[in-house]
Amino acid sequence: MIVDHLADDQQLNALFSEMDPFVEATRTGGDDFTGRTTRRTGGLLARSATAQQFVMNSSVLSTCDAVLGHVANYQLHLIQIIDIGPHSPAQAIHRDQWAFDFFPFPTGYDVQCNTIWAGDDFTEENGATRIVVGSNHLEDGLRFDIGDTVPAEMERGSVLLYNGAVYHGGGENKTDRHRRGINITYNVAFLRQEETST
Ligand SMILES: O=C(O)CCC(=O)C(=O)O
Numbered sequence: 001m002i003v004d005h006l007a008d009d010q011q012l013n014a015l016f017s018e019m020d021p022f023v024e025a026t027r028t029g030g031d032d033f034t035g036r037t038t039r040r041t042g043g044l045l046a047r048s049a050t051a052q053q054f055v056m057n058s059s060v061l062s063t064c065d066a067v068l069g070h071v072a073n074y075q076l077h078l079i080q081i082i083d084i085g086p087h088s089p090a091q092a093i094h095r096d097q098w099a100f101d102f103f104p105f106p107t108g109y110d111v112q113c114n115t116i117w118a119g120d121d122f123t124e125e126n127g128a129t130r131i132v133v134g135s136n137h138l139e140d141g142l143r144f145d146i147g148d149t150v151p152a153e154m155e156r157g158s159v160l161l162y163n164g165a166v167y168h169g170g171g172e173n174k175t176d177r178h179r180r181g182i183n184i185t186y187n188v189a190f191l192r193q194e195e196t197s198t
């Protein structure tokens with residue numbers, strides 16, 4: 001699901017002016033999955049006062065209340081700026097809930113409520129996140145090609161919401177420009193956070 005324009009230019013400009021020095025100082029990924037020309041910069045709550053507005057957005061939290069309402073509590077799992085560099089290949093299609101050592105959670109039992117905010121317009125050309133539509137209902141451990149996916153095209157400030165079982169991946173960036181997304185994910189509190197943020 002995409003919600004259009006949930007963040008405005010002022011919020012995004014503030015976030016990036018606080019975070020740009022850290023993004024520039026971040027090394028690119030060390031393997032194909034994290035992306036050898038992609039930067040992933042974490043620690044946003046410690047580095048950017050504005051990041052709180054994204055983490056605590058009331059529309060996002062209402063969605064997470066619904067998706068993760070079967071447990072007593074949920075928490076922030078990860079917050080990362082994902083800056084896909086010019087001419088980066090596509091990321092392998094995956095489920096974010098594979099972060100828990102590929103534990104096979106039962107189909108329909110949600111453990112994550114996830115977001116990617118568009119820091120730039122997301123287009124098919126610049127590496128918009130690719131989604132296998134409806135794949136949260138499928139079995140675990142499947143492999144997909146890019147041809148099975150559609151691009152989550154959206155304008156800057158819009159946000160893609162998906163649960164941990166949706167098969168997806170960062171798209172190929174065919175342009176000369178960077179594609180910045182803000183990946184903020186939440187998980188059930190009985191699991192570990194991927195990024196320790198408290
Ligand atoms: O950058 C993107 O569009 C998606 C990245 C992603 O899915 C991930 O790193 O888990």
Ligand SMILES: [Fe+2]
Pocket residue numbers: 094095096168169
């Ligand atoms: Fe992912």
